Structure formats: structure tokens, C-alpha cells
Amino acid sequence: MKEGSESLNFLEHIIEEDLKSGLAKNHLRFRFPPEPNGYLHIGHAASICLNFGLGEGHEAPVNLRFDDTNPIKEEQEFVDSIKHNIEWLGFKWAKECYTSDYFQQLYDWAVELIKNGKAYVDGQSPELIAEQKGTPTSPGKPSPHRDRPIEENLEIFEKMKNGEFPAGSYVLRAKIDMASPNMLMRDPLMYRILNKAHHRTANDWCIYPMYDWAHGQSDYLEQITHSLCTLEFKSHRELYDWFLDQIYDETKIRPKQREFARRNLSYTVMSKRKLLELVQSKTVAGWDDPRMPTISGLRRRGYTPESIRKFSELSGISKRDSVTDVSLLEYAIREDLNKRATRAMAVIDPVKLVITNYPDGKTEILEAENNPEMENSGSHEVPFSRELYIEKEDFKEDAGSKYFRLTIGKEVRLKNAYIIKGESIVKDAQGNIAEIHCTADLDSRSGSGTEASMRKVKGTLHWVSIQHAVKAEVREYDRLFLDEAPDSHGDKSFMEFVNPESLKITKEAYVEPFLQKAQLEDKFQFQRVGYFTLDQDATADHLIFNKTVGLKDSWAKAQTKEQTQVQQQKPKEGTGRSAINEVQKISKKYTNLSGNKLETARANIIKLAEDVQYEELEPLFGTAKKKVGTRIGATIALGVLLKKGLEKNEAINAFIQAGLEDDNELLVEEAKHIA
């Protein structure tokens, strides 16, 4: 992971430091700790790639640990789906662990804490406990049970464990500091009573540990060296360390928690709650709807594991909150699919094309390259005949000179076939184009080696033979939200930004017969259109293709730009950087320069100063003393203005005087020039 790039992210720096200061490389160990209460999404993928990537980079084991301390929300179904997703991404965990495996140990340690006077049983209501916690600005009040005798604590705690109390009646609390500025340190809960069967321990337990009490201890039990989590756990670190202090044995590895920013993707939402809302409101068809940022959704959409890993790598890792543009994700998948997708032809929005000089009833079998980007990828057969479908948008009655596609009187090539020339059109009663008639240069068949076949024509079109085409359903997806950060508007729900046109279904698209054999997970490029994959709902006689992502389309871009340019042309005055700004820019580094570079910089400032107005220059007189460069630049520029006949005023004199008195020789020198 780190070879090839010397630049490390801040977590890798920390690991490097630890290694340098004595941590044995073979002790390195990481973990990915999902709670099995939902499906994994692209944000989790960042964490997965981070932890497993670190493991791969350092040849260190990475545990998969299900943080299953809340039986109310967690289910086996999620465990299975998470495991599938991680495997699909191509990562192998060292051990499959469950926090629930440590329930006994956790309990024993809790008893230990009670005996040491570090924990106590509280029987107050949640409301009361919350109230006593105080607020971030005011200290909390101790619980009346804070000093309950140890024996009594032990007795009640055991009864809690034995199921002698109803859910919610008692909790075990750590005895830390009710006045701590960190709210989490104000006697946090360690255990609560939950009368709910657990997906793994069934009814063995009716008390369950809280996250803070379980997580660090689990890391410790597994001897994880670096426990990486997202930023919102930062303030938990103090507690994490406090709990570890209570049980830590110096001969063992002491895990450290470090935090990184979670990854957001533009034009989507990422929280489990919001994703669930999309599913429940039927905005999408399910968790694996191809528009969902879930791993299973991306997979169904046609994303490859490689592309997701690449995306994670490109996105990087840091501590500031950010929104990564989807274009980076799209780049990652296009790059991968360009190399591996089999090329095929499909017409999604068809119009009939008749080659008038091609014999009726004749069929030719032509050859189509499977993948020009991959050697030895072979070719497949594609049938050609007199009547074809082409894409509606590939023909225009009156086209400009920049339109390379079919129009009357102009030649284009049919991919893998002949060069044709538009002759005439047939319209229906409503005036829509029903048929396009053209003639083919019958000597120009692709691959025939004739001179005609080598001719260069500007445009190439994809097509299917009507007689041979296979009908298919095509599902095209657009971003799910119209807003870049739909959940960033405090006053509005993210649901208000749902894109009503995020799914476009074409029931009658036509694909070449070769695609009849498409299998799930096969990757195709429909030439000139985009990358597609078979949907899981497809059957042998009902093909369904999902569009993963379109090809880059500089033609479409030019079109939309042309439109927006017309509107935007007006407010395009005063372009370019002003002279004074240039002067400032050059000046800033002035004192770092020497020799020729210094000379050039000075000459440039003098030249630029010709276009500088005094009104622009005067504000620079107030430049901080330490910004000598800027003051020198201003002095030089001032010299130019004075030479042009500017009268000295009070501000100018004061500025020159300050320059003369400065410790910087260059500045003094320039000031002398104009004094």
C-alpha cells in the first residue's frame, strides 16, 4: 500500500513513529469493527480499505470483529451480509471475532472494578441520571448511590446478571469524575439490563456491556495495536484509556485509539438512518438498489471491487470533514472497466435506418473486436443486414459543421461495417422521423482491406440489425439527489432533494445477439454509450442491463456549454488578475530570492507597477512589518508612480520613512532610491 508513494497519511505516520520507538513489526495488528445492525456502504469501504490496507502494507493481521453489544438492533442477517461484502472487496480477515465472545471476561473485569471501588450500581431512572450529569458548562452531581458499599454493589450486580431485575431497573456505572469537562467521564454506564435474546449468546445474558466498556477491552483482548475509528469518537478516547488503565497488564500490548474523518460522497447520503428512510419510503427499491451508496448497491450497479478500492486509495485519509466528489468514484470505475469490459453494440433509443443499395434479405456476419484495450481478448460475430436501428440522437436533419454524426449528404462509418451516406428521410403523420434512408459504399466493409475500407470519415455510429437484434430492458441511473450535500441543510430534510429522475427505464432497447449470452457480473461497454452489467432480475428471455456509468461525453458537454455560455457571457468583464495583485504575489517571496531571480522579480514589479493606481497601492503601506517582501514590492511600485509624477503625501512619506528605518537591507535600499 505504501510502496511507490513516499507520502504517508497521518495514521501511517503514527504507525511509523510507533515502529521507530520500539513496537515490534510482528506485533502490529488491526481490526475492522462493524456493528451488525445494517448494511455496509461506501463510507464503511473507506474504513475497510484503510484497516485491511494497513494490514496488507505491513503484513499484519486484521481481525473482523462484530461489535454486537446491543441485541435490540443487531441481527445475524447483517453479520452475513457484512462478511459477504468484505470478501467481495477482496479482503481476508485473520480472525472472525465477536464482542459477545468476551462477555464473560468483561463481566469478570467489571466485578474487579467494583471490588476496587471503581464502579457502582445505580438504580435511578435514565432521566434522573441524565439530569445529574450536568451540562458541558456546568458540573454534574454525584448519584446518591455513588458510595454504595462494595459488598452491596457486588450483590446487586450479580442479581442483575442472574435476571432477577426487570430491564432498565439497574445499571453499572464507572466511578470517575462527575465534574469532568468531558461529559463521557461523568460516571458513564458500563452495563444495562436488557431482556432480549442475543443473536449469538441467545439467553445466556440479560446484562449487556456498553460500547465504551466493551470496545477498548476487546481491542486489548485481541492485542490490537491501532484501533482506528471515526472522529466522533475522539472524546471517547479519554474513557477508552481510563478503562484500559483499570485492567492493563504491562507485559501486553496496549492498544491506542486514533480517529480519522468519515468519508462523505457528493450527491448522496451515508447514514444508516437516512439510507433506511430511502428504503422505507420506497424512494429506492431496496438496500441493493443500484442508486444506493451501499456496497451491494454499487455491486449491482456494476462497480467492481477494484474500483472501490482504487477510489478509497485516491480519496486519502485525514482529520477534516470533507465531501469527495462522485466524479472521483466515476473515474475509478471507468478506468477499471475500460480495461476489462467487453465491447458490444446496443441501441437504446432506436430509429430505423435503411440501406437502400444493400440487398434485401441478405445477412453478413461481421467481426467485432471484444476489447481494443486488452490483447488477445478476441472478437465476436455480429450480423449485418439492410435494415438497422441506430440511436435517434445520431441523426440530425440540419446539423452544424461540428456535428460528426449522420445527416443528409454526409458520410459516417457504421462501426465494424460500412461507410454510409445519408440520402433522405421518411416522416410519419406527426412529422417524426420514421426511417432514414442511406446508401452504403459497398467496398468499404471494415477489415476487408480495400482502399475504401481505409478511408477516414469523421463519425462512427453503433447499430444493430433489426432482424437479428435482441430486445432488452435498460435501466439508466442518475444521482439520487439534486443537491451536492443533501443532508447539510439544517432547515430542510434531505428527502426534499431527491432527484425525481434518478432512474430511467427503457423497456425496448435493442442489443446485438452476442449479448444474449450475458452472465451476471459480466462487464460490457455498449460502444459510445457507457458501461453496463446484467441485472440480477434478468432472465433468459428478458434481458435487463444496468448502466454502471456513462462514457465521458465531450460532445454532450460542448452542447450544454454552448447553451450556458450564451447566458453567462455578459458578466465576464474584468478578467485576469490585476497588476497590483501580481505585484503582491511576486513581492511575497521577494526576500527568498537572490541573484538573477531577484533581478527578474524586481524588473517584473517595475513593469507591472505601470498599470497600478495609487489608490490600489496605498492600502499596502499598512502591511505588517514582518511581511518585508510585500513592503519592498510596494516601495518599488511606489518608485514607479513617483517617477510618473505622483506627488508625495503624508502617507507616502511615513511609508518611506518606515522603510528607511527597517532592519532589512533590501527594503532600506529601495526606500533610499525614492526618499
Added chain:
RNA sequence: UGCCCGAUGGUGUAACUGGCAACACGUCUGUUUUUGGUACAGAAGAGUCUAGGUUCGAGCCCUAGUCGGGCAACCA
């Protein structure tokens, strides 16, 4: 109001113990091309949040401020 983080081109990340701000995506040009794709070549785009300070020299160190985020679940 308390505590804790963060701030670098449009976006995401770099910049080793201070030394002319780099890479990728995106944008724009051009070349090649039987995909208006790919590939290749190139360009534009950043006073590193602000103000002071330390230093020969600050994105980096110090101080104060501004803005953004997190923290008061018997969730994780």
C-alpha cells in the same frame, strides 16, 4: 457559556526535524483513434482562514481571533 478537533487551487489529499506549495480528480488546448471513449502532449487554476509574533527564512512553531465540526442516548 465549557471542553475537544479541523482550516492548503473547484474537489480530495501531499509537502520528512521550518527552505521557490506537489499529486490525483475536474476544467481547458492540441495529437492519435473505425467509440466525440481510451492513450499521449500541454495549459489554466492557491497571497496555504485572519491579525500579530519567533526566524535570515513560516503552510509548518507561538499568541489571539474568525469560520466549520464534534461532545450532555440504558446507541455504536
